[in-house]
Amino acid sequence: MEISPILKSLRKNPVAALLIAAQVALTLAILANVLFIVSDRIATMSMPSGIDEPNVFTFASQDIGEGRNPIDGTLADLDAVRAIPGVIAAATQIGIPMGQSGWQTGVTLKAEEKVEGPERLAALYMVDERMLDVYGMQLLEGRTFNAEEVIAWKTGDQPKPPVVILNKALSQKLFPDGSALGRMINITGDPGEPAQQVVGVVDTIASPWPRSQNPDRVVFVPFRPSGSTNFIVRTEPGELDRVMAAIEEALFKVDRNRIVDGIRDFKTTRARAFEGDRAMAVLLAAIALALLAVTAFGIVGQVSFWVTQRTKQIGTRRALGARRSDILRYFQLENALIVLLGIAVGCTLAMAINGALVKYLSFGALPLSWLPIGALVVLVLGQLAVLGPALRATRIAPAIATRTA
Amino acid sequence: MSGKRTFPTGRLRRLMWGNTATNASRERATPTSEDMTTYYLKLALLALKRTPALSSLMVLAIALGLATAMTAFTVLYRMSNNPIPQKSDVLYAVQLDAWSPERPFDRTDNLPPDQLTHGDSRRLMALDDGYRKTGMWRSSVVVVPENTKVRPRNAPTRIVAPDFFAMFDAPFLHGQAWTAEQEARAERVVVISRELAERVFNKSDVVGDRIYLDDEQFQIVGVLDTWKLIPLFYDVTNNVLNETEDVFLPFSVGTGKEKAFHGSVNCWQPPGEGFKGLIDSECIMTQFWVELPDRGARERYQALLDAYVAEQRKAGRFKRPDNQRVVAVMPWLEQNEVIPRDTRMFVGIGAAFLLVCLLNATGLLLAKFLRKSGEIGLRRALGASKREVFNQHLVESGLIGACGAIAGLILTWSGLLAIRALIPEYQEIAQLDIWLFAGLFATALIGAVAAGAYPAWRACQVMPASQLKAH
Amino acid sequence: MLTMKSLKKIYRTALVETHALRDFSLTVNSGEFVAVTGPSGSGKTTFLNIAGLLEEHTEGQYTLDGINVSGMSDDQRSSLRNQKIGFIFQSFNLIADLDLYDNVDVPLRYRGMPKAERKQRIEQALTRVGLGSRLHHYPAELSGGQQQRVAIARALAGSPKLLLADEPTGNLDTVMARGVMELLEEINGQGTTIIMVTHDLELARRAGRHVHMVDGQVVDIAETDFSSLRAA
């Protein structure tokens, strides 16, 4: 069977075929964009945090009233937490990876350097000498902070430490060609020569804002937040739930006059950070499925009608020597031609939709590779949809040709 | 039937294939004395019953398309809600630009910063201009209940001037705002929400009672009734889907007690040490709103801001070009892009999907109507006019649209349920109201009738009497 | 050309069994022009369908051009049909969406013929039926007689050995019917075997051989008075 008679016949009755082609075009256009957005969101959601996720949890503690000295109180709290069996390390924290609140600071390299925009922004994490244990993280170069370098920090203090540690992403951003070790940087915004020396570089760690433009740049400073602050705790594998259950009691033993809340394992923190992305991915995936179903069933419905309508024609073709496979092929080819027309228009349309998303909503540009993927999906979809009615067409008896008026 | 040259073109002859004539005699055209619309509806119902698979396919397609578009649109509509329609034209956010002389706060549109420094808020509040106004920020306090068995809890708190309540139409259940004198003396007074009152005291009329906040006793001067502002427009640096706060403290008290700034503190140069250093720095951390009843007031207030900036320049501040302004509620929400871009994208995708579903319905209706062309020819032969055939099929499309709307409503409702489950903070956003419901129904009907127009036109082109001549 | 021995055809539906052919035997030699007559429901179309491999017989033996067709697969029957048989239907059965050229092209396509040969055969066939100048008209633009000529061209284009026609003139007026008959006679004259079912006794008489069917069987009609058959 060749294409040209199918084309001629379609040209004679274009409307129904064009309706299907338009539907396929829109389906492809939506599908390509939706698949791209969903895959993009899934990639975002699986962004590494750099920490020992299954064994980390966080919580907030707040003293009520002027009962105890915040610095001593925090040290006592930390001792109590570390004493819980199964705890590997614990620390107070400003900012938790993916925790969505914390500090951000601009980083400059020279005196009076003017840095525009978010390029030089980095999250600022306050850590103590146990930072590697707390996160379950690797040191790449240099050293971590000594116990003597770590000073207590309370609300209102400005962090101006002599030494800092960078993570890999920030180190590469600031010093693309060479080691950051020993270099001086300015994280305070103070005028004058940079006063913070880089003493170490650690592996990947996420900032508190994984949805920001620079989700992975972090500078660590040697401070131990005191008073009302967040805690981060890392446990032995399998001990997380037990330690989380015991934490409140342990802290109330130290001092009852307090609020402990937001006890949250890291899985939950991550889920909260990407809640919107997950919702979008789920909703869009559902739309994509519904879209494919609607288009497929639409094709089934219309082709079924065509089969009924062409019963006599098919019988005649069979009488004139068409095999069942010829009839099947006719419908398959016809569908492929219609879908191909839809694909041609759909690719343009997909780029147009993406163009609008890029222009008005600053979404990412659709990689062209999604077009052939989407095209393949609708092509296969069309072939599957046409199969049922087409097989029914092959069962039309050739005797129809003589038996109907 | 196709032997005689009854049909002038191949297209029309093709219409006659298929074996649908059998049903025609069952519902022979009745005298036109019967109300035609009822008659058409009866025919449409019959047609639905006769092709249950094709019909439910169309109903389902329309329902799915509608549900997707409407779910997305509901979220958009509720997000773009005017939170305070009675006053949205007189409440203005104040913006000043004391940002870095070296770079603009907003690099794309050169908008002024979205917040004010604490100092600017203080000084603008101190001006004796006769307008209601308030600087404010969000914080939290520890509420210590009388009952020692109940654990203390943090309560969302807003630090405001006494004008706040009248400006934003805060609904007092009991009592009223604190006075300007109490504000000036930083008295330990507080307005709380009904929910908090009931949680702590098990009753709402607690005006005059005392409540422990952090480590001090406060006197309750007012209790607010349940108060919803969606979105919570007066502070866009926090989540606009937050509920209104439970505790409202005087600005002077919040400042004196060094209440932390929840939301964002944004600096272009390092602040001084401690809370004092922060509130006297160029860091922005407070929102500022003013009520300007008319255009004249707006112009006078603009002049006042200009004068304020000019005066501050003398003190070496405001080194950027003039960029002070007031912005009304709806433009303010617009400017701060309160509607997430995902929501807009979702609406676009939903609309495109609806279009696919309508195209789908058009194709299926075309198939459905043309399958009946034998019957149509007979009707025409029996005296139905083109218009009558057209109307009959349009009614059938409309009926399918109505069924689609009902099914779509159920699906929309489940879609919103899914959104509420996926994004808990959309509890109030993902809700259907009566207008949306009406809109849904109208969209479905209009959509289905539009989708059915072409097929109905094709149906009424069928030649009359073709049935009779063919045999 | 074809030999049928004791053929039976039984249509089974849920309620009834219809014996459309009972103990039907017939031999048609190459080059014959056989007219088949008989009252409505006597099994003429059934016979033609079985002869043309559109349907399978229930019992008995059928040999077409020396090939025993019993138990052939659907595909084998299709290609045999395509190569050896041409069909002419009462209602023409032209495909309305295709022009004359493409209509005649249909069976040739299924034979997988190269394009040039198809073109030559199509033009030749259409010219032969007097429609050589209207290759690209559509069936709806032709009269009934012209349409049937296209159908004949379609049947001829594949040079079939056997031409089967089921009341080819049934939908035509007398003048047109005569024209079609003359065309068939001319084709038969060039060697093609023709079996034609007809109600028109005038035409039946013009055929070389006349077979009359009653109730699924051939009735000997050698000396029958045709005028009495009309009433049957």
Ligand SMILES: Nc1ncnc2c1ncn2[C@@H]1O[C@H](COP(=O)(O)OP(=O)(O)O)[C@@H](O)[C@H]1O
């Ligand atoms: N598909 C079928 N199913 C059942 N009965 C059939 C079928 N086709 C034909 N018949 C019956 O077989 C008998 C012969 O039919 P047919 O060959 O069409 O007769 P003719 O062409 O001589 O009018 C008739 O009684 C008819 O009702």
Ligand SMILES: [Mg+2]
């Ligand atoms: Mg017959």
